[in-house]
Amino acid sequence: MIESRHDSVIVRHLGGGLIPLVQIFALYILFFGQHGPGGGFVGGVMMGTSFILGILVFGPTDRSTVVAKRVAEADGVGLIIFAAVGGLCLIGGGQFLNYAELEIPGLAAPSRRYLGILLTQIGVAVDIAVTAVSIVFSLSVVSGNGDSHV
Amino acid sequence: MTYSFELPLLILLILTAGGAMFVKDLLSAVLILGSYSFFLALVWAWLGAVDVAFVEAVVGSGLATVFFVLTLFGIEPRDTLIRRTPPPIAAVVGLPLLGLLLLYAANDLPAFGDPASPASTYVSPFYLENSLADTQTPNVVTAVLMDYRAFDTLMETVVIYTAGMACWLLLRRDAR
Incomplete structure (x- = not known):
């Protein structure tokens, strides 16, 4: 459905300036989620939204869409990160997702929990961002070589 | 107020x-x-x-x-x-009546932010008192979501992953 880049030069220039800002803000939301509002879910959605904006503005042939298509193939990676952190806790001798049992020498239990929360938030963010981009590609078939269907 | x-x-x-x-x-x-x-x-x-x-x-x-x-x-x-x-007549008459019934029932809900309500007396005080010492995370919401209730969040992530997969299976048409 998305056949070419957007006609309006205003939209293209604004999009080009806005996308990096949205991505930086998404990273801030993700990594500051333990100290302020936000977290993995919102950070992931914002990151996915920035990719979607690139797809909508620059069309199927642009480099950003190719990158987004690569990103959309990583479905499930975030889930694996989340579950792997839980599995590492199992290896450390604790319960599943009990971050106090993460086997990291030199860290007290609260710091381990802090690290566990951060890692699982990254997992959630990756999962959400990839899913959002993937749904957009499912809704509007954009093929990589420039010709589009629907 | x-x-x-x-x-x-x-x-x-x-x-x-x-x-x-x-x-x-x-x-x-x-x-x-x-x-x-x-x-x-x-x-x-x-x-x-x-x-x-x-x-x-x-x-x-x-x-x-x-x-x-x-x-x-x-x-x-x-x-x-x-x-x-x-819309059918039954909906035009019935739904406002249902709304009135719900408003009447809402009288029995605890007031917003009531410290004695069941929601604020069960586990919430524990999270508020211990989450900073336990996890070094000042945002209590994040501590509850990602640590105390991490299994819930894992399952939510599974749900979102499944939704993306379902869309992919149902809607993708660019067979190569």
């Missing part, structure tokens, strides 16, 4: 919700629904649930609108105009 902020917000919410229901063009309905989500985000922020407000603003008025618009692009233009049939 004055309602100088809540009352205009409530009116805007009802107006946008009604507008999304009564407008003839589906594209207009989608955009009005996006503004409805934005006002709802303001309500969450006003109630102190900033995390929920964030999600509502980004997902409700941003992502969902994009999904709806992309879906509308994919269908025939004549299908985006809908002819609404008048």
Whole structure:
């Protein structure tokens, strides 16, 4: 459905300036989620939204869409990160997702929990961002070589 | 207690919700629904649930609108105009009565922020008192979501992953 880049030069220039800002803000939301509002879910959605904006503005042939298509193939990676952190806790001798049992020498239990929360938030963010981009590609078939269907 | 902020917000919410229901063009309905989500985000922020407000603003008025618009692009233009049939008499009479019944029942709910209500006396005090010492995470919401209730969040992530997979299986048509 998305056949070419957007006609309006205003939209293209604004999009080009806005996308990096949205991505930086998404990273801030993700990594500051333990100290302020936000977290993995919102950070992931914002990151996915920035990719979607690139797809909508620059069309199927642009480099950003190719990158987004690569990103959309990583479905499930975030889930694996989340579950792997839980599995590492199992290896450390604790319960599943009990971050106090993460086997990291030199860290007290609260710091381990802090690290566990951060890692699982990254997992959630990756999962959400990839899913959002993937749904957009499912809704509007954009093929990589420039010709589009629907 | 004055309602100088809540009352205009409530009116805007009802107006946008009604507008999304009564407008003839589906594209207009989608955009009005996006503004409805934005006002709802303001309500969450006003109630102190900033995390929920964030999600509502980004997902409700941003992502969902994009999904709806992309879906509308994919269908025939004549299908985006809908002819609404008048609602049955039973719904016109019954639904307001049901609303009155719910308002009457809402009298028995505990007041907003009541420290003696069951929701605030069970596990919430434990989280509020111990989460900073346990996890070094000042944001209690994040500590509860990602540590105390991490298994819940893992399953939510599975749900979202499954939703993406289902869309991929049902809608992808670019077989190579």
